Amino acid sequence: MNVPYADLRAQYHSIKPEIDEAVLQLLDSTQFVLGSRVAAFEDLFAPYCHAAHAAGSSSGTSALHLALLALGVGPGDEVITTPHTFIATAAAIGYCGAHPVFVDIDPVSFNIDVSKIEPAITPNTKAIVPVHLYGQPADMDPILEIATRRGLGVVEDAAQAHGAEYRGRRVGSIGDLGCFSFYPGKNLGAYGEGGAVTTNSAELDEAVRVLRDWGAREKHHHEVKGFNYRLEGIQGAVLAVKMAHIERWTEARRVVAARYDESLAGSAVVTPHALPDRRHVYHVYSVRSDDRDALAAHLSADGIASGIHYPTPVHLQPAFAELGHGRGDFPEAEAAAASILSLPMYPEMPVEFQERVAESIHAWSAK
Structure with a gap:
């Protein structure tokens, strides 16, 4: 009797009728990119995270990139984060033209050591990206205190922490923005790639939505240089079903x-x-x-x-x-x-x- 690391098939079969129906309805709708199924999922995921807004994206990595861009992170900026994470955390910082500045971790929680954040701040520091590693939240209150006092943005990397809570608050609603991955093996997994950015700021949510869809609020009118970071309709349909479970x-x-x-x-x-x-x-x-x-x-x-x-x-x-x-x-x-x-x-x-x-x-x- 072998023991697998994970079993995605078991989960699928436990909700197979719901998933199959949702996918067939999506195919019939032909709303293959964004559309009503993605919007329905966003409307479920935002309150689940105790956030006012959620915008689906093509992956957890694109969610991080969008969140940093929405905060105005750009070339020459520095962003403080942890080296004990998946490489996407640092990569997204680099996509903005900024530089990741690492600080060590707390050996008990594996999360960023908050006592080491402030000494790493320079005049070029723009934001802090705590990672809620393995599903346990980072120590957010000291991070927020430093960020508020020093005028820095906070982007939560919650790719592994769907539904995790810090002192009664859901991750994704604590910092300026939260970023989630729906890679199939995640606690909330799509049937392909997917991600989302959560926030309590209508302004930041709008910036993310414009940037994820080629910098356009309306078709063929591109206000800024954006990206093709849209969530597919089929992933929205699957994730909406999974929200009930x-x-x-x-x-x-x-x-x-x-x-x-x-x-x-x-x-x-x-x-x-x-x-x-x-x-x-x-x-x-x-x-x-x-x-x-x-x-x-x-x-x-x-x-x-x-x-x-x-x-x-x-x-x-x-x-x-x-x-x-x-x-x-x-x-x-x-x-x-x-x-x-x-x-x-x-x-x-x-x-x-x-x-x-x-x-x-x-x-x-x-x-």
Whole structure:
């Protein structure tokens, strides 16, 4: 009995009649790009995030790019973020002509260390992009205090944190803008690429909507240089169906995480620490081990899939070599990258699969 890292087929089959009907209706409507199905999804997703507005986009990466552009980030600006994230966070900053400025992470939450943000601010700093990594929100109140005092924008990278909460507030509604990915494996996944930008500002929402559709409010009238960052109609239809189920799936993930916490107690791995003032939605359940590679090999030999999110911090990626960083610049991010291992995690995960994972880890721990 092999244990997969995730099982998208199981989720599809659990809602197959709803999805099939929605997709067929979309095909019949021929509203293949944007259109009423995307608008319907946006109308569901904004209140879910406790935000006034949500604008669908072609991906989580394009959502980040749009949000930064809407804040006026441009050439020569600096944007503070974390190196322990998917490369898209930094890439979107570069798309604006700006420079990512990294600060290290808190080793407990894996999120940006707020104590290191202010020393990184320069006259060129324009914004801060905290990443709600693995589904646990960053420490937003100190970030907002710094940003307000220093006149900086805040863009939440919530690509892994649909429905996560910080002190009772949903991510995506806390900063100036929030950015989500609907890549198929995400907690809310499309059947292809997709993303969204959320905000409580009508002005920022309008800027995002213009920029995502070639800089035009009306056809053939382009006010600014925009992009083809539109969400496809079929993804809007799929995501609208899934909105009725996301809370159930989120709570199922939290149950899976709680089982892991209990069953892995006493093993040789360090389990995630969910902070008490936050709702962790467990896009990833990442444990730490000083011998991570050996653990991954042991699990693989037992037929158990695992992953690493992420094995190389962004500051050490060849694509960002021009920033001049080297090993040792951000020791907590580097230590995390060398020791983290993501265990199988999905809402439909059978209890017996979790038991197999725990038994295998305990057997490895006993060696």
